[in-house]
Amino acid sequence: MGYGAHVEINNRTKEVLFLKLIGRYCIDNTGNIDGKVIQPQEVFKTYIEACANFFDGCANEISYMFIHFISGKYGALIGKIKLEEKDLEWSEGEESANVSSVFDNSGRQGKITISIDPAEPLTTIDPRTTIFISDIHLGINTITNWYQTQVHQKALKSVLRYIVRKAEYIEDVVILGDWFDQWTYTPCDHIPSVTDIMDNNKILFTEQSDGSGDFISVIKKIHGKLRFVNGNHDMLVRLEDINCKLSELNGSDNYKVYPGTGDNLDKPPPENTSYQSNNQKVYAEHGHLYDLFNKPANMHENPYKPLPIGYFVARTACDYVSKHLSGKLNSAYLPNSGDPNYKNVGLDIKAVLKAISHKPSNVAAFALGCVLEFDDNVSEIKYNMQWDGSVTKVSSNEVGNYYSELVTVENITKAIPEAIASLEEELGSYAKKLFELKPEVEIIIMGHTHIPSFLKKEGKMYINTGAFCASIPDMEKNGKILTFVEVTSDEKRSFMVTEKIVDYQTGNITNSNLLAKL
Numbered sequence: 001m002g003y004g005a006h007v008e009i010n011n012r013t014k015e016v017l018f019l020k021l022i023g024r025y026c027i028d029n030t031g032n033i034d035g036k037v038i039q040p041q042e043v044f045k046t047y048i049e050a051c052a053n054f055f056d057g058c059a060n061e062i063s064y065m066f067i068h069f070i071s072g073k074y075g076a077l078i079g080k081i082k083l084e085e086k087d088l089e090w091s092e093g094e095e096s097a098n099v100s101s102v103f104d105n106s107g108r109q110g111k112i113t114i115s116i117d118p119a120e121p122l123t124t125i126d127p128r129t130t131i132f133i134s135d136i137h138l139g140i141n142t143i144t145n146w147y148q149t150q151v152h153q154k155a156l157k158s159v160l161r162y163i164v165r166k167a168e169y170i171e172d173v174v175i176l177g178d179w180f181d182q183w184t185y186t187p188c189d190h191i192p193s194v195t196d197i198m199d200n201n202k203i204l205f206t207e208q209s210d211g212s213g214d215f216i217s218v219i220k221k222i223h224g225k226l227r228f229v230n231g232n233h234d235m236l237v238r239l240e241d242i243n244c245k246l247s248e249l250n251g252s253d254n255y256k257v258y259p260g261t262g263d264n265l266d267k268p269p270p271e272n273t274s275y276q277s278n279n280q281k282v283y284a285e286h287g288h289l290y291d292l293f294n295k296p297a298n299m300h301e302n303p304y305k306p307l308p309i310g311y312f313v314a315r316t317a318c319d320y321v322s323k324h325l326s327g328k329l330n331s332a333y334l335p336n337s338g339d340p341n342y343k344n345v346g347l348d349i350k351a352v353l354k355a356i357s358h359k360p361s362n363v364a365a366f367a368l369g370c371v372l373e374f375d376d377n378v379s380e381i382k383y384n385m386q387w388d389g390s391v392t393k394v395s396s397n398e399v400g401n402y403y404s405e406l407v408t409v410e411n412i413t414k415a416i417p418e419a420i421a422s423l424e425e426e427l428g429s430y431a432k433k434l435f436e437l438k439p440e441v442e443i444i445i446m447g448h449t450h451i452p453s454f455l456k457k458e459g460k461m462y463i464n465t466g467a468f469c470a471s472i473p474d475m476e477k478n479g480k481i482l483t484f485v486e487v488t489s490d491e492k493r494s495f496m497v498t499e500k501i502v503d504y505q506t507g508n509i510t511n512s513n514l515l516a517k518l
Contacts, residue, residue: 134175181192
């Protein structure tokens with residue numbers, strides 16, 4: 001069962017999908033909620049805040065809102081919010097009950113009068129929400145990892161609790177790439193397997209009896225499935241390894257992570273690159289497939305295919321970070337840590353475009369050389385590689401040659417916009433192309449850039465989920481935030497998209513200004 005709302009604003013009626021209902025409140029004709037007598041403000045404070053958010057901060061221009069909440073099981077609830085009044089009146093039929101105050105988002109008090117009318121024709125609107133979160137970057141808490149337990153775990157667990165609270169209305173939870181991080185390690189580090197990472201984060205992958213938030217509770221509670229789409233930092237991670245480890249940690253085979261689309265638990269990483277909703281209208285990818293330095297590199301010269309040149313650039317950047325922490329605990333205390341481009345370690349778009357135009361075959365070597373030069377002018381680095389069951393070392397002098405076909409005369413026109421996408425953190429142009437290729441799709445969601453963004457045009461919508469691994473100085477001084485996205489649809493196939501912001505210190509979840517109806 002779900003809830004909907006008809007909202008009348010200054011005598012103009014709009015039918016909307018009501019997104020902000022926290023918990024499941026079933027009100028019968030005695031005024032009880034799930035058998036409990038409740039104070040009305042417990043429910044309607046949430047409603048008023050939601051209305052103010054929905055109408056994009058224009059509450060000051062609204063003289064009143066008439067809200068008609070509909071429950072397919074218990075009849076109708078009718079509420080009238082007069083923002084200019086100063087008290088709240090609760091009515092059951094003709095009788096008034098508890099009087100209290102309630103506030104809208106502007107801090108003003110409002111008046112609500114509720115009447116129960118069991119004879120009201122029943123309408124069932126069954127909203128279903130899909131949660132999209134990307135770029136968590138779970139690692140093993142080595143000093144160069146972007147995600148650090150002591151900094152980011154509280155916020156992540158808050159999101160997992162939030163999902164469990166809303167589970168009845170959640171269709172799927174989609175982790176849109178870079179759930180795990182196998183890139184942010186120094187050249188001499190041993191690269192952890194996904195099972196190593198899950199072992200290091202057991203509190204997230206085992207059910208917590210105190211309800212503090214974990215992925216197992218999400219799997220158990222939500223209406224649909226927990227889904228995972230491979231990104232670039234976890235492009236080698238296999239679903240079967242995730243699920244095998246979940247079984248080991250929890251002593252049960254009942255908890256499964258599914259691919260982005262479909263139910264094939266053996267889907268290999270190269271095929272697990274997208275999500276599409278059952279109605280085909282929502283499509284999602286991580287975003288790295290359009291990024292010159294981070295897309296899979298399957299050229300025949302590359303002995304480590306599909307790892308791209310960006311993998312070696314990332315590990316070189318970690319070498320620099322490890323030498324310049326200057327007494328700081330880890331990378332989460334450094335500005336610009338957690339940025340997926342390489343501008344902060346010596347690359348810039350003008351230099352790359354110049355290299356592409358002058359020496360296309362040398363672009364990968366040029367990019368790696370820029371970062372080596374930035375890393376205290378290091379002439380050569382050797383990277384520990386675990387590959388095909390053996391451990392080897394590979395020199396940075398060899399690596400550039402593996403990617404000589406990254407840019408060629410034949411593909412240079414395609415490579416230039418992909419280089420821009422890589423270094424300028426812009427995927428919107430590729431979303432436009434996807435809309436052309438997939439005309440049935442109305443909403444496209446990506447991650448990868450770590451920058452939440454939103455674009456609505458001609459009845460289509462592109463959203464970027466942002467990320468969950470920003471550093472403390474970037475969050476406190478540079479405006480970076482931890483975000484995820486909700487997409488809710490009803491049986492009429494209308495959509496509401498909401499970006500959620502999570503405070504890393506408190507775990508509080510609020511709506512951003514990115515909220516739209518389609």
